[in-house]
Amino acid sequence: MTFRWRKPRIRTALLAANLSLLLLPLIGVWFLRLYESALVRQTEAELIAQAATIGAAYKTEWLRAAVAQPREGGGVFDNLPRVSVLESPAEGYWRPRFAVLDLASDPVLPVPPPADPSTVPADPAAVTAGERMQPVLPDVQRITLAGLRLLDARGIVVATSGGDRGMSLSNQFEVTEALAGRPVSSLRARVRQGNEPVSLTSISRGSQVRVFLALPVIEHGWLLGAVLLSRTPVSIEQALYGKRWHLTGLALVLLTAGAGMALFTGYTVSRPIRTVTEQAKAVAAGERVIMPRTRRSAIREADELWMSITSMAGILEQRADFIRAFAAEVSHEFKTPLAAIRGAVEIIRDHADIMTPDERDHFLANIGADVERLDRLVRQLLNLARAEAPKPVVLEDLDMEKVVRAAAAPFQAAGLTVHIDPSPERVMTRIAPEALDAALSNLLDNIRQHAGEGAHGRISWSVEGAAHQIRLQVSDNGRGVSAGNADRVFDRFFTTARSTGGTGLGLSIVQSQLEAYGATIRLIPNQPGTSFLITLPLAT
Template sequence: MRLTASSKWIGRKWRPRLATVVVAILIMVMALPLVGLFFFRLYENQLIRQTEAELIAQGAAIAAIYARDVRDAGIPPEKLGAPMPEPSGDSSRSVNPDPLYRPIEPQLDLASDYVLPTRPAAMPVIVDPAFAVIGARLSGILDATQKTTLAGFRLLDPRGVVIAGRGEVGQSLSAVEEVRTALAGHYASALRLRIPDQPTPPLYSVSRGTKVRVFVALPVAVDGQVAGVVYVSRTPNNIIKHLYGERGKVTLAAIAILGGTLLIGLIFLRTVSRPIYALIDRTERIAAGDRTAIRPLDHHGTREMAELSAAFLDMAEKLQARSDSVQTFATHVSHELKSPLTAIQGAAELLRDSGGAMDDAERRRFSNNIVTDAGRLNLLVRRLLDLARAENLAPSGESTSLGAALSLLPVD
C-alpha cells in the first residue's frame, strides 16, 4: 500500500524523540535562572575585587608619602616595628618575581571569605610624639583624598595607634585582625559588616554589597622594618546601582534571554504542539468521511509523533477498507436473500389466492418450492454465522492452519 510505504519512509528518517525534546527544554528553562544567578554572583564579586584594587592603589600612594616622612624625620630603628618578611617567589600575590617590585593583587572572594563582624572599637592610648607630628602633617592629604575617593583612611604607627584619620586619632586599632597581620609585615584585607549589630547574612544576595565594607591594611616598610600601617576602607558599589549605570548592556542581556525563551517556545510548538493539532484535525476530517484526509502529515516533529501518525493513518485506511468490504458484502447478501424470499412470497400468495381451484399436485409443488427456498435461506444464515465466528476468532492471537480451517466449513 502507498500509505504503508510512506510510513516506513517516515520511520527511517531521523527525528528527536519526544522525551529528548522535553528534557532539553526543561534543562534550558532551568539553566536560565541559574545563569542569571551565576552572572550576579560573578558581577558582585567583581565589584568587591574592583573596590579592593582601588583601595590598594590609594593606600600604596599614602604609604609611599608616609615612608618618606618617616625617613625625613630620622626616627630611630628601635621605634619601628617588626622586620618585613622576605617576599616568597611562589606567592600567589606576587605576579613579578623581581624583588624590586611587590605588586599586591586583590584577594577577596565572596565564595570563600567569611563576612566578619563590624570592626572592633579603637582603644585610647598615648601617641608617640614623633609619629604624631607626621600624622598631623599628613591629615590634610588624607582628608582631601577622602573627599574625592569616598574611602576612609587611618594612618597607624608601628604599634597600631591612629596618628591620622577622622575621629580616632590617639586610639589603638592593634586588636583588629587585619591590622595585626599588617603590623607583622603582611598585606591583609577583610569583608566586614557595615551596620552594627546586624547578623551575618546566611546567603549571598544581590544586595549584599550594600551590607559589607571592604577593609585593606597595607604595611609601610622603612629600611626593612614596619614603620606603620595604612588602613583604608570603603563600601563597594551596589550591584543594582551599577547595573543601572550599565543598563544598555543589561537590556541586551534581557533581550538575549527573552529571545532564548521564545526560541524554546517555537521549538516546542513545532515539534510537539503543531503535529498534535494537525493529527486532531485529520482525525475529525476522517470521522466526517473525508477520504482525502488519509495521508501522512506535512510535518511530524518527533519520531514518536511520526510513528503515531503512521499507525493512526494505517488504522484509518484499514477501517475504511473494512467499511467498503462490509458495504459490498451487504449488497451481495441482500441480493442472495432477495431471490428465495421473492420465491417464497410468490408461492405463498398463489396458495392463498387459489382457494379450492388448485389441485393437490400444484399445491404440493408450490409447497415444495417454499420449503426449498426456506432451506436456502437457512443455509445462507448458517454461513453468515460461520463467517462472523471466524472473524471474531482473529483478535485472540491464536494461529491455525488452512486445512484445519477448511475442515470446519460445512459441506453441502
C-alpha cells in the first residue's frame, strides 16, 4: 500500500502558523530562563574552583602554623571537631564537586544575617594562617569580584576581603553546613546599596540574586575551618547585552527567514488563487478562454478551486456552444415556414387582382399550414423548456399497470391498437406521475403518426431485482428506424416526418422529463419496427 501525502487545508496552515507564533514567546521565555540558570551555574563553578584553591592554601598555612605553635595537649589537632566525610568508593582519590544550582527549582533565600561578635577567641593556628592569607584575598577579589572569608572551626572570620574579621558567622546557614563537614551552595536575595548605579556593562550589579558557596577545610577527618565565598552572577540582560551583535545578526537571519516564508506562502498559495481568480473573471465576462494548468499549490483548497473553476468553465463553454447551436437550429426551423408565408403574402399582394378564387384559397391554405407548423414548434419548445427546467421533486409510488392502461386508453379510443402485457406480479415504481404519463403519451403518439398504416403498439414491463429497476418496453411493428438515424433520434429538431408536421422535439422532451426523475430511455437497435426501453426506479 503506497502512502499518499494529503495537502493541508488553509485552516490547518493558518492554525500551524498561529500556534508557532504562540509558542515562540514561550520558547523564548523558557530559553532565557534556562540561560539564566546556566549563568548561575557558571558562577557557582567558578566559586568552586576558587574555594578549592583558597581552601588548599589555607589548609597548608594552618598546618604550618599548628606545627610551629604546639597545643596544650601536644597534638596538632587537639580540641578540633571531627566530621564524617562522605566518600564514594568509585571516586577513589578524586573528590569532584559540580555546580548544581537551578533557578527553576532551588529557593532564593533571604539576605544573610549580619555577623555576630565572637564570644570566644579564634583558633590560634587559624588566626596565624588567616594573617598570612589576608594580603592575598583583596587581590583575588579585585580579579574575581567575589567576597571571600576564611573561618576557623567555630565559624569565626580569620581572613576576609571585607571588614568583618574577628566576627562570628556561625548563624549563617551555609557556614553551619560547612562546619558540619557538608559543602553547600545556595542562592540569596541581593539588596542594592542606596543609589547604587546599574549599568548593562556592570558585571556584578545587575542581578537580583547572589550565589553563596561554603566549603569545609578537612584534614584526616579533622575540621580545620571553612571557606565562604559569594558573588553576584551575570544577569540575563547583561549577558544579552554582551551578545548584542550576535543577537542582532540572529534577528536579521530570522527576519530574512520570515520574509522567505511569506514569499513562499504567497508563491504557493496566493499566486495560484490569484491566477484562478483572473480566469474566473474572464469566464464571468463571457470570454472564451483556455484554462491552462495553474501552478500546483501547497494548499489543497487552491487545487480544488482550480479544478472547480475549470469544470465550471467547461460546463459554461458547453452550454454556450449548445445555445449557439440551438439558436441556429431554431432559426432554421422558423426560417422555412416564415419564408413560405412571406412569399405567399407577396404573391397575393402583387397579383390579387388577377388571381382566381382557387389560387387565392391555395395560397391562404399554405399560409395557414405554415402558421400551424410555427404554432406546433412554439408549443414543443415550451414543453422542452419545461422539461429541462429545474423543478421540485415530487415522487409518488405508482402502480405500473394502472398508469400504462390510463395512458393507452385515449389512443385505443382513437383507433390505435395497443397490446398491454402486464407483469405477473404487481409492480410499483417511484416517479412523478406526469413524467411517466407524458413519456408514454409521446411514444404512443409517435406510433400513431409515424409507424405507418395498420401498425399497432405493445407495452410490457418486468422487474430487474438486482438493480432495483423496472424495464418498461414500448414497441411497434411499423417501419422502424434506419441504422443511419438510430443515433440521432433523441437530437433536437431531428425528424424524418417534417412534411407531415413533425418537429423533431418529441423524443428530446421525453428524454429530458425522464432524466429529471432518475429514469432513462434508449432505442433498442436491430428490432422489428421501433422499440424503446425505459428504465424506472423500483418503489421500495
